Amino acid sequence: MSSQKRLEKSILSRRQLLQWGLLAGAGAAGSSIVANRLLGARGQSSVMIPPVPASPSDRSGMNPMSMLRDFDYGTVTQENGRTVREFRVEAQTSTIQLDNAHSFITWNLNGRVPGPTFRATEGDRIRVVFYNRAGHSHSLHFHGEHPADMDGIKPVKNGSVMIYEFDAKPFGVHLYHCHVAPVTRHIGKGLYGMFIIDPPQPRPPADEMVLIMAGYDVNDDQKNELYAFNGLPHYYMKNPIAIQQDQLIRLYVLNVIEFDPVATFHLHANMFRVNQTGRSLEPGYETDVITMGTAERHILEFSYHNPGKFMFHPHQDTIAEAGCMGFFDVIGSKT
Numbered sequence: 001m002s003s004q005k006r007l008e009k010s011i012l013s014r015r016q017l018l019q020w021g022l023l024a025g026a027g028a029a030g031s032s033i034v035a036n037r038l039l040g041a042r043g044q045s046s047v048m049i050p051p052v053p054a055s056p057s058d059r060s061g062m063n064p065m066s067m068l069r070d071f072d073y074g075t076v077t078q079e080n081g082r083t084v085r086e087f088r089v090e091a092q093t094s095t096i097q098l099d100n101a102h103s104f105i106t107w108n109l110n111g112r113v114p115g116p117t118f119r120a121t122e123g124d125r126i127r128v129v130f131y132n133r134a135g136h137s138h139s140l141h142f143h144g145e146h147p148a149d150m151d152g153i154k155p156v157k158n159g160s161v162m163i164y165e166f167d168a169k170p171f172g173v174h175l176y177h178c179h180v181a182p183v184t185r186h187i188g189k190g191l192y193g194m195f196i197i198d199p200p201q202p203r204p205p206a207d208e209m210v211l212i213m214a215g216y217d218v219n220d221d222q223k224n225e226l227y228a229f230n231g232l233p234h235y236y237m238k239n240p241i242a243i244q245q246d247q248l249i250r251l252y253v254l255n256v257i258e259f260d261p262v263a264t265f266h267l268h269a270n271m272f273r274v275n276q277t278g279r280s281l282e283p284g285y286e287t288d289v290i291t292m293g294t295a296e297r298h299i300l301e302f303s304y305h306n307p308g309k310f311m312f313h314p315h316q317d318t319i320a321e322a323g324c325m326g327f328f329d330v331i332g333s334k335t
Contacts, residue, residue, distance in 0.1 A: 047205050050242040050331045060096045062112055064230035065239055068209045071196070072116040074126075084125040085168075087118055091134035091178075091191065098226050098233055099323075102218050106190035107134050107178070113231040114212045114256075115176070115193030122171040122197050128164040132156045138186065141179035142195055143295070145169050155180045171199040173252055173278035173297045184258045188217055190231075192256045194297070199281060206250035206301065207243060213265070213292075213314065213324055215257040224259050227314075227324035236312075236326025245307050245333045252278070254297040257319070264291050264315040267302065275299035289315055307332035 055065040074085035089109045096113065098104050109115030120126055130140050139162070141152030146166035156162040177183075178191035194210055214231070215224030226233045243249055251272070255263050266289040273283030274290055278299045290298065304310065309327045313320035 047207050048244040048247050049207050055239045058097045060094050062231055064232050064235045067230045071119040073119050082125050085120050086127040088129050091132045091138045093134045108190040113190035117194045117210050119196045120168040122169055124168040126168050130162045132158050137180050138178045139180050140176050142176045143174040153179045168197045171197045188258045194254050206248040208250045210252045212254045213257055227319045227322045233323025240327035240329035242329045245330050248303050251300040255292040262293050264289050266315045268311040270302055272300040272302040304330040
C-alpha cells in the first residue's frame with residue numbers, strides 16, 4: 001500500500017470521513033468562524049475594528065462582508081513535535097444571484113465564492129482534505145512550494161477524496177485553484193481562494209482584510225460581463241466596509257479575473273504601501289494604483305486620516321462599473 005493510501009485510510013477511519021455533515025451544519029460553521037476570529041485576533045489588542053453592521057446575503061447564503069476578515073486557521077494539532085493544520089473542504093455545485101437579472105451556477109468550495117482563506121505560519125504542516133461532491137472532476141492546486149505529487153494537477157473524480165499534505169513555505173500571499181482543464185472555466189466558475197502563509201516573525205498588528213477580484217462570464221462567450229470583489233458584484237458599493245480612522249489597514253488583494261489580461265487596484269484620496277506577493281516583512285514602495293496580472297497578489301497597507309466614504313476599484317472603468325467597485329467607510333475617532 002502506498003504512503004498516500006495509508007495516510008488516506010488512517011485519516012478517514014480516524015475521523016469517520018471527517019464527519020462531512022459538519023460542513024453543512026450552521027452551528028458547526030458558526031463555531032468555526034468564531035474560533036478562527038479568536039485565533040486570528042491573538043496579539044491584536046491594539047487593533048480597532050468598528051462594529052460590523054448587519055449586511056445582506058444572497059439567496060445562497062453568501063455574504064462578502066463576513067468573508068473580509070474570515071481567516072481559516074484549520075484544526076491545529078501537534079504531530080511528532082510539529083504544528084499540523086488540517087483544513088476540510090468540499091467541492092459543491094450551487095447557484096448564486098449576481099444581480100437582479102443574472103443567476104449563475106458556481107462550482108465552489110464549502111458553498112462560497114471565493115473559497116475559504118486558508119492561513120498558516122511558515123513551517124507548519126498543511127493537510128487539506130478535499131472531498132469532491134460537485135458532480136465533475138476537480139482538484140486543488142496550491143501556489144508555493146510542495147512535492148510534485150501534491151501539485152494538484154491530477155483530477156479528483158466526483159465522490160472521491162484527495163488529501164494534499166505539504167509544508168507551508170515560503171511565507172507570503174498565495175492562492176489555490178482548481179487545475180482541471182479547461183482551467184479558465186473552472187476558476188471562472190468559482191473554484192479559487194487565497195492561501196496566506198505568515199512569516200515566523202509576525203507582522204505589526206493591523207485590521208486585516210481580503211479582497212479577491214474575479215469576473216463572471218454569464219453567457220459562455222469567453223468574455224466577462226460582470227465582475228466582483230469577494231464573489232458578488234456591486235456588494236461593497238451597497239454595503240461599504242467600515243474601518244477606523246487612523247487604523248493601519250492590511251489588505252490582502254488577489255486578482256483571479258480570467259479573460260482580461262490585467263486589472264488594476266486604485267484607492268481614492270490616499271496612498272498605499274505595496275508589499276509584492278507579501279514576500280518581505282516591509283512594504284517596498286508607495287502608490288495609489290497598482291497593475292496586477294491574473295493570479296498576481298500583494299499586501300497593501302494604508303491608513304485613512306479623514307472620516308467619510310472613500311471609493312476603491314480597478315482603474316479600468318468597464319471592470320469597475322460592471323461590479324468591481326466599493327467604498328471604505330472611515331469612522332471618525334472619538335475625541
